[in-house]
Amino acid sequence: MIHTVKTAGGHRRLLLPDVLEFAKAQGYKLIETEILGLPNLNQANERSLEVAKSELIEALVTGNETLSRQIVMELVLSDHRLCDICDEVIAYAFHQVGDLWDSGTVEVYQERRACEIVVRIMHKLRQFYKTPSELAPLAIGGSPSGDPYTLPTTMSELILRENGWRATSLGINLPFDSLSAAVRDQHPHLFWLSVSFIEDEEEFITGFNEFVDAVKPIGTAVLVGGKALTDQIRKHMNFTSFCDRMRNLEEFAQTFRRDVSLSPTDLSTTTKP
Numbered sequence: 499m500i501h502t503v504k505t506a507g508g509h510r511r512l513l514l515p516d517v518l519e520f521a522k523a524q525g526y527k528l529i530e531t532e533i534l535g536l537p538n539l540n541q542a543n544e545r546s547l548e549v550a551k552s553e554l555i556e557a558l559v560t561g562n563e564t565l566s567r568q569i570v571m572e573l574v575l576s577d578h579r580l581c582d583i584c585d586e587v588i589a590y591a592f593h594q595v596g597d598l599w600d601s602g603t604v605e606v607y608q609e610r611r612a613c614e615i616v617v618r619i620m621h622k623l624r625q626f627y628k629t630p631s632e633l634a635p636l637a638i639g640g641s642p643s644g645d646p647y648t649l650p651t652t653m654s655e656l657i658l659r660e661n662g663w664r665a666t667s668l669g670i671n672l673p674f675d676s677l678s679a680a681v682r683d684q685h686p687h688l689f690w691l692s693v694s695f696i697e698d699e700e701e702f703i704t705g706f707n708e709f710v711d712a713v714k715p716i717g718t719a720v721l722v723g724g725k726a727l728t729d730q731i732r733k734h735m736n737f738t739s740f741c742d743r744m745r746n747l748e749e750f751a752q753t754f755r756r757d758v759s760l761s762p763t764d765l766s767t768t769t770k771p
Contacts, residue, residue: 639690
């Protein structure tokens with residue numbers, strides 16, 4: 499009932515994503531998680547999103563990476579979707595940390611350290627999900643020039659991979675001409691742009707629309723999201739869809755993936771909200 503692979507020595511090996519998928523599908527609770535190379539997660543399935551919010555804020559502010567990792571991993575191993583964990587726990591925690599920063603209660607280094615901790619956790623979570631097939635639809639994305647925030651595009655990549663996409667984040671602080679080159683080279687079905695900070699609004703809008711015009715012949719769907727994209731800025735942008743939450747990204751990705759048998763050109767329909 500659990501998929502296995504054969505080692506070079508002829509032994510059968512169970513891979514972590516297959517074990518986790520089986521356990522969740524059958525409703526089993528993981529007991530000795532250390533056997534799977536995971537930290538001690540004996541309380542998995544017991545921590546609610548509401549409880550996790552306050553616990554994660556405290557862990558991030560104090561720089562407790564072990565506890566932060568435990569909180570997030572326990573939620574992932576329960577019945578919670580990753581997009582909900584990102585929206586309702588991680589994003590909420592950083593909003594609160596930001597408020598503490600504004601009030602002078604938290605130092606800049608504590609906020610930056612918290613970001614680094616969660617990015618490392620996100621990379622660790624990659625082992626929880628199967629490596630997408632080469633036949634899976636391709637998605638690439640990143641953040642534009644001047645945007646230094648790694649976490650949103652890292653979360654986007656992982657959520658898409660959880661939903662069966664061959665997703666790769668290109669990174670942060672990328673000029674639009676380089677993003678255009680990436681789309682032309684790889685011909686993805688989907689491109690996401692995470693925008694948490696904009697240095698010059700007019701320059702950003704011009705660069706973005708030129709990027710969309712440049713990749714239009716390829717037919718790639720262009721998704722945008724991020725706290726910097728106000729209603730006023732979006733009015734001047736051409737895109738396929740706007741995602742103000744990771745849940746929106748997952749919903750779009752699930753719907754869009756049903757048409758993977760079509761070519762990218764056939765899939766590019768503008769659906770602005």
